[in-house]
Amino acid sequence: MRLLKLVPDHTNIGFVRLRYWAFALTAALTLAAAALVGVRGLNLGVDFVGGVLIEARFPTSPSADQVRTDIDRLHVGEAALSTFGAPNVFSIRLPLPAARDEGATNRLINGVESALKAKYAGVTFNRAETVSGKVSNELIRNGLLAVFLAVLAIAIFSWLRYEWQFGVSTFVAIMHDVLVTLGFFALTRLEFDLNIVAAVLTIIGYSINDKIVIDDRIRENMRKYRQMDMRALVDLSVNETLPRTVMTSLTVLLALGSLLIFGGPVLRGFTAAMMLGVIVGTYSSIYVSSSLLISLGLTPQISSSGKKSPSGPSSGAERVR
Amino acid sequence: MLDFPRWKVIWIWLLLLAGVALAVPSLMPESVAGRLGLAGMPRINLGLDLSGGSHLLLEADTADLAKQNLQRMEDTIRTEMRRGDTRIDIGDISTAGGRLSFFVRDIGQLDAAVERARTQTQAVGVTGQRDWNVNVVDSTRIVMTPTQAGTADSADKAMKTATEVVRKRIDALGTREPTIVREGATRILVQVPGLQDPAGLKALIGKTAKLEFKMVDMNADPAQVQAGHAPPGSEILQFAKDPGEPANAPPRYLAVQRRAILSGDDLINADLSRDDNQQPAVSLKFNPSGGRKFARATQENSGKLFAMILDNQVLSAPRIDEPILGGNAIIHGSFTVDSANQLAIALRSGKLPVALKVIEERTVGPQLGADSIHAGVIASIIASVAVIVFMLVTYGRFGVYANLAVIFNIFVILAVMALLNATLTLPGIAGFVLTIGTAVDANVLINERIREERHRGRGVVQSVELGYKEASRTIFEANTVHFISGIIMLLLGSGPVKGFAVVLLIGIFISYFTAVVFTRMLTAGWIRRNRPTEIHI
Numbered sequence: 001m002r003l004l005k006l007v008p009d010h011t012n013i014g015f016v017r018l019r020y021w022a023f024a025l026t027a028a029l030t031l032a033a034a035a036l037v038g039v040r041g042l043n044l045g046v047d048f049v050g051g052v053l054i055e056a057r058f059p060t061s062p063s064a065d066q067v068r069t070d071i072d073r074l075h076v077g078e079a080a081l082s083t084f085g086a087p088n089v090f091s092i093r094l095p096l097p098a099a100r101d102e103g104a105t106n107r108l109i110n111g112v113e114s115a116l117k118a119k120y121a122g123v124t125f126n127r128a129e130t131v132s133g134k135v136s137n138e139l140i141r142n143g144l145l146a147v148f149l150a151v152l153a154i155a156i157f158s159w160l161r162y163e164w165q166f167g168v169s170t171f172v173a174i175m176h177d178v179l180v181t182l183g184f185f186a187l188t189r190l191e192f193d194l195n196i197v198a199a200v201l202t203i204i205g206y207s208i209n210d211k212i213v214i215d216d217r218i219r220e221n222m223r224k225y226r227q228m229d230m231r232a233l234v235d236l237s238v239n240e241t242l243p244r245t246v247m248t249s250l251t252v253l254l255a256l257g258s259l260l261i262f263g264g265p266v267l268r269g270f271t272a273a274m275m276l277g278v279i280v281g282t283y284s285s286i287y288v289s290s291s292l293l294i295s296l297g298l299t300p301q302i303s304s305s306g307k308k309s310p311s312g313p314s315s316g317a318e319r320v321r
Numbered sequence: 322m323l324d325f326p327r328w329k330v331i332w333i334w335l336l337l338l339a340g341v342a343l344a345v346p347s348l349m350p351e352s353v354a355g356r357l358g359l360a361g362m363p364r365i366n367l368g369l370d371l372s373g374g375s376h377l378l379l380e381a382d383t384a385d386l387a388k389q390n391l392q393r394m395e396d397t398i399r400t401e402m403r404r405g406d407t408r409i410d411i412g413d414i415s416t417a418g419g420r421l422s423f424f425v426r427d428i429g430q431l432d433a434a435v436e437r438a439r440t441q442t443q444a445v446g447v448t449g450q451r452d453w454n455v456n457v458v459d460s461t462r463i464v465m466t467p468t469q470a471g472t473a474d475s476a477d478k479a480m481k482t483a484t485e486v487v488r489k490r491i492d493a494l495g496t497r498e499p500t501i502v503r504e505g506a507t508r509i510l511v512q513v514p515g516l517q518d519p520a521g522l523k524a525l526i527g528k529t530a531k532l533e534f535k536m537v538d539m540n541a542d543p544a545q546v547q548a549g550h551a552p553p554g555s556e557i558l559q560f561a562k563d564p565g566e567p568a569n570a571p572p573r574y575l576a577v578q579r580r581a582i583l584s585g586d587d588l589i590n591a592d593l594s595r596d597d598n599q600q601p602a603v604s605l606k607f608n609p610s611g612g613r614k615f616a617r618a619t620q621e622n623s624g625k626l627f628a629m630i631l632d633n634q635v636l637s638a639p640r641i642d643e644p645i646l647g648g649n650a651i652i653h654g655s656f657t658v659d660s661a662n663q664l665a666i667a668l669r670s671g672k673l674p675v676a677l678k679v680i681e682e683r684t685v686g687p688q689l690g691a692d693s694i695h696a697g698v699i700a701s702i703i704a705s706v707a708v709i710v711f712m713l714v715t716y717g718r719f720g721v722y723a724n725l726a727v728i729f730n731i732f733v734i735l736a737v738m739a740l741l742n743a744t745l746t747l748p749g750i751a752g753f754v755l756t757i758g759t760a761v762d763a764n765v766l767i768n769e770r771i772r773e774e775r776h777r778g779r780g781v782v783q784s785v786e787l788g789y790k791e792a793s794r795t796i797f798e799a800n801t802v803h804f805i806s807g808i809i810m811l812l813l814g815s816g817p818v819k820g821f822a823v824v825l826l827i828g829i830f831i832s833y834f835t836a837v838v839f840t841r842m843l844t845a846g847w848i849r850r851n852r853p854t855e856i857h858i
Contacts, residue, residue, distance in 0.1 A: 003857060004714040009776060057688075105682065106520040128519070130682040135378065146813040150806040157802060198748045198810070198821040202755050205806045205825070209759060212799045213766065220791075244762075244769040251711060251765070252758040255704040259754055262703055264696030266370070266747055274755070 006250070007243040015238050016231045019291035026288050030176050033183025040186045045193030048140045050133035052094040052105060054112055059122040061087040070119055076108055082191075084265055089126070091191075096132065105130045143197040147178065150201055154208050158215065165296040166215050170208065173289035177207045180280045181273055190269045199270045203277025206252070210245065210285035217241050218290060222300040230299055234290050242286075249282045325845050333842055337835075340733035347739045363739040367514075368746030368820060371694050373687035374514035375522055379487070379677040381507045386479055386675045390467060391416045393589060393608075394441070394453065398423065398465075400609050400648070401437050409434050421465040428461060438463055445474040476506060479674040484509055485666055486673050490525050509677065519684050526677065532585025532668065536618070537626035537638055541576035551576050561634040561667075575635050577628045582618040587611025591668035593661050594651065601661040602653035605668070612648025620644040629668065636667050697750050704754060705731075708761060716768050717857045722843045723764035726835040730760045733831045734824070741827075746820035756828030759803065763836035767792040772858045781856055785844055793837050800829050 046053045064081045067090060071079045077095040084091045092112065097104040109128050116123050131139075151174050159167030181203055185192050217237040225233060253275060260271040346354045346362040354360055369376050395416055402409040410426040411434065425434045435455055442453040442465075452471025456464045467475075480503055487509055488501045500512040516522060538555040551557045560573040587607050594604040607615055618627070619641050628638040639652045656664070708727070712720035734756065738745065771788030779787065807829065810822035847853075 003717050006715070105679075106523065110520070124686065124688065126686040126688060128682075128684045130679075132680040134380075135680045142813050143818070146809055146818065149813065150809045153805050153809060154802055157805060161798065194818060195748050198752070198814070198818045201806060201810050201814075201818070202752070202821070202825075205803050206755070206758070208802045208806070209762065209799045212802055213795050216795045216798055240773065241769075243772075244765050247715065247765045247769070248758070248762040251708055251761045252755075254707045254711060255754050255758055258704040258707060259700045261700075262696060263700035264693050266693050267697070267700075267750070270748070 007246050011239045011242055012235070013239060013242070014235055015286060016235050016291050016294065018287065019294070022287035022291060023295075026176055026284065029183075030179050033179045033186070036183045036186040037179070040189075042182065042185055042192040043189045044140075045191045046093065046129055046131045046136070047193045048136050048143075050131050050136040051096055052108060053127075053129045054092045054094070054109060055084060055126040055128075056090050056092060056113075056116060057124045057126055058088045058090070058120050060120070062120065064090065067092070067116070070115060071112060074111055074115055076112065086265070089265070096130070139194060143194065147197065147200055147204070150204055151175065151178070154204070158212075162215060162219055163298060165293050165298040168296060169289040169292035170211050170215070172292060173211060173284040174204055174207055176284050176288065177203055177277060177280050181277050184276050185273070188272075190272065193269075195270050196273055199273040199277070202274055203281060206274075206278055207281030207284065210248075210281055211289050213244065214238060214241050214285055214290055218293065226300050228300065230294050233300065234294060238286055238290055245282060245286065249278055252278050325842050330842060330846075333839060337729045337733065337839065340729065340736040343736035343739055344732040347735055363742060365735060365738045366742065366744040367694075368744045368749070369512055369514060369683065369685050370747045371697075371745065372514045373517070373685045373691070374512065375516045375519040376513075376681070376683040376685075377511040377519065377522065377526070377679055378504070378681035379509045379511065379526070380680045381476070381480060381483060381509075382676040382678060383476055383507055386476060387419060387467070387472065389675075390472075390475055391419065391421055394421050394465060396609050397441050398438060400612075401441060402434065407433065409437065419467070422458075422462055424462050431457065431461065431463075434463060438465060443471075445470045473506075476675075480507065480509070482666070482669045482674045483677060485669075487511060487526050487677075491522075508680075515687070517684060517686065519682055523679060523682075527673075531632055532588065532672070533581040533630045534583035534587075534615075534618075535577040535579075535581050535628050535630060536622055537628050538576040538578055539625050546574050546576045549574070554579055558628070558630060558633055558635050561631065561636050575628060575638060577630070577635075582627070583607070583611055583614055585672055587614065588668065591665045593658065593665050596651055596653035600653060601656040601658045602651050603656070603661050603665050603668070605650040605652065607648045607650075609648065612646075615648070615650065616644060616646045631667055637664055693747060697747070701750070701754070705757075708757070712761065712764070716764075718847070719764075719768050719771070719840075719844070719856075719858050722840045723761065723768070723836075725843065726764060726840045727757055727760050729839065730828075730832050730835040731757065733835070734828050737827050737831065738824070741823075743823050743827075744820060745824075748818070748821040749824045752821040752824035752828070756825060756832055759799075760828070760832035760836050762799075763792070763796045763832060764840060766795055767836070767840065768858055771856070775856065775858065781853055782848060784856070785848065789837070789841050789844075796833065796837060800833055803829050 064083070068079055068081055071092065071094075076097070080093040082091055083089060094108065094112070097108045109130075113125055151171060154174065155167045155171035157167075158170045178200060181200055184190075185196065190196075214237060217240055218234060221228070221233050221237050221240075225236075228236075256271050256275045256278065259267060260275060263271060343363065346359045347365040349357075349359075351360075351364075354362065354364070395414060398411075398421065399414070402411050407430070409430045411423045412426060413422075413424040415422050425431050435457060438455045439451075442451040442455065444450065445452050445468075448470075450468060450470045452468060452474060454466045454468055456466070458464050484501060484503050488499075491499045491501060491511065491513065498514065500510065502510050504510045511522070511526070513522060538552055541552050541555060545552075546557060549557055555576045555578050557574050557576055560575065588605060588611065589608050590604075590606040592604050592606075594602050596602040623641055623643060626638045626640050629636045637652065639654060652664075705727075709724045712723050712727075714720070716723060731753075734753065767788055770792040771784050774784035774787045775781070804826065807822050807826040810818050811826065814822060
């Protein structure tokens with residue numbers, strides 16, 4: 001049986017040679033993303049800003065303006081409308097009612113629902129959510145904290161396990177992945193809610209997985225070829241792991257792709273974020289984090305001195321050549 | 322390395338098959354599982370985003386609680402200082418700044434006043450700390466400040482009772498399986514699958530149960546009472562069902578006077594305690610005006626019965642042995658620790674001990690949930706088929722092994738989730754997809770390594786051995802990192818993030834096992850049997 005081969009054996013692509021271009025591109029992408037987030041902001045969901053969300057499914061597809069006018073007539077504050085998955089499914093976001101008593105949000109939701117029911121026969125309501133400002137503040141704080149601590153912990157792990165350069169390059173590359181993903185959300189105005197925080201954490205997990213595999217190989221080669229030039233060594237390591245990188249990224253993209261297409265609207269933003277994260281993460285593993293090791297001055301000599309401190313099961317140095 | 326003893330092989334297969342068996346009930350609808358006699362098997366819970374239902378997050382108003390405590394202490398101090406043979410004159414009581422302060426008119430009585438105030442404080446926890454600090458300032462003024470431990474303790478007690486009250490009220494809804502759990506120090510999470518009317522739920526939770534104390538009509542004829550005929554001025558009430566009582570036990574009735582002697586507002590606390598003979602009993606504590614009313618009623622009705630009535634059901638009807646004057650009563654009789662505790666909770670749960678505010682509310686229609694599941698299942702099947710075919714055309718025989726590993730992986734994750742009674746949410750499903758991605762990655766790493774070693778000219782057996790060894794190390798490192806981020810998500814995340822982390826963490830352990838141990842076993846078996854001189858990978 002002839003097996004499919006995605007990447008030819010013994011590739012010898014000069015990734016490192018392109019590193020200044022890669023650094024420039026990465027810096028540009030990161031800055032652009034940060035600027036986008038800063039200027040346009042994220043379309044934060046009710047999870048994060050507090051408010052009322054009603055999802056309505058209309059039998060026909062009314063225009064958003066018409067629905068908005070109908071809601072404006074109730075004087076419940078400015079409604080933000082967007083279609084959700086299908087043209088006849090609207091998510092309607094409203095500010096929290098001014099009256100802070102128990103029944104206020106119920107009256108608001110019931111008011112909107114009965115007004116829409118009267119106007120559009122056969123409309124159904126999929127869900128209604130109310131999150132107070134207090135909870136939403138906590139959620140955004142915990143969400144940010146979770147992301148930041150996860151990245152920091154991973155960087156520290158890389159540092160302790162390998163050399164400090166690995167920690168720094170991993171940190172830089174992951175921050176790039178996270179920022180670019182956030183930039184994507186700022187650009188597309190896809191709703192950013194708690195589910196997306198989970199997606200961002202997954203991207204971090206995936207991206208770090210990629211980097212660990214390559215870093216692991218770099219370290220292994222550093223011990224194997226003590227005299228090799230660092231640039232050649234990084235290129236060799238990236239090339240050696242290239243079949244795996246391509247294979248895994250494609251498999252994950254394949255799975256996520258089917259989730260994106262067939263998984264329904266609820267998961268769409270989530271899946272889109274993860275797919276983008278996989279692509280960006282793979283790019284930064286190949287072009288950024290490993291090349292950055294060179295710029296940070298990592299050489300095989302450093303490693304051989306570091307080898308004196310035994311590092312668990314990973315001391316593959318006893319491999320004979 | 323390629324040597325797998327038979328017992329190990331048997332254990333691995335048993336473990337995986339057990340996983341499949343345990344996962345199966347969760348994969349079929351509840352009704353089908355019930356018909357096959359699998360109803361008792363552990364199942365995965367579906368989160369509200371999948372099953373539809375209502376979710377409320379309630380928060381206690383702690384400021385209100387502190388105010389109540391202060392108010393109560395003020396009442397207590399006023400009563401205490403007036404009690405007994407030597408009345409202590411106090412004045413200028415103030416509760417400003419969250420502290421209770423008052424002035425003792427006769428300096429000579431200051432020590433006695435401090436002593437009386439101290440006896441009203443209680444020890445909290447094991448350290449012997451009191452719930453209030455009593456200090457003298459300016460030699461004439463006593464200041465009582467709630468301690469941190471005391472505040473925390475009272476909040477904790479109030480939350481326990483509040484959770485119990487909420488649970489009771491929701492249980493009254495009937496057959497659904499609600500989740501009512503405390504979250505953190507001051508919150509209660511309520512989830513009711515299938516309920517589409519959060520307004521009704523909120524009304525139910527906010528409802529104040531009516532607790533009343535009434536005298537039993539001692540002149541009523543028992544036969545007439547059982548037949549439902551009440552004497553003039555009285556009414557017939559039913560006894561509350563005991564949880565231990567058989568469902569078909571005949572209802573018991575009691576005739577009580579229509580006029581209540583006390584209402585639930587007069588009761589400050591009810592607790593499990595011990596009587597003089599160290600038998601379980603229930604202690605009641607009334608507020609000053611309740612204490613006075615109770616004293617009068619017991620003086621007039623010594624020897625008679627009084628009934629404690631919650632929402633028109635009689636909880637208990639003890640006999641009044643003697644006038645009870647101090648505002649504290651003990652009900653004793655034939656209690657067990659459990660039944661005394663139950664009565665105390667029932668009395669306490671007359672009303673919420675602290676105001677609860679709804680701070681988060683979500684309702685998911687059943688249609689959306691069903692659509693999401695449907696789409697999720699379809700997407701998962703397509704994704705699985707795509708990945709399986711892809712692995713097969715890339716790795717041949719080794720792809721088959723990897724696919725088996727991934728399939729078992731899915732079943733075992735479901736089994737572990739069912740055993741842990743974990744909840745599967747939409748992000749959880751996505752976490753699932755990611756886990757499968759990393760499980761595939763582990764096999765890719767192994768296979769690529771074997772391929773590499775083979776290209777370097779090593780023998781078949783040696784290539785496989787080295788491939789597993791080197792790849793396992795990398796997989797271990799990568800999984801450790803995944804584990805770290807999973808733990809952080811679990812600790813810091815809320816709701817969806819947590820649901821995601823649970824699946825991720827479970828998946829890490831299982832995928833390591835299926836990817837590294839299980840496929841190695843299959844490969845080793847094949848190599849031992851066939852002694853191949855070449856491998857296609």
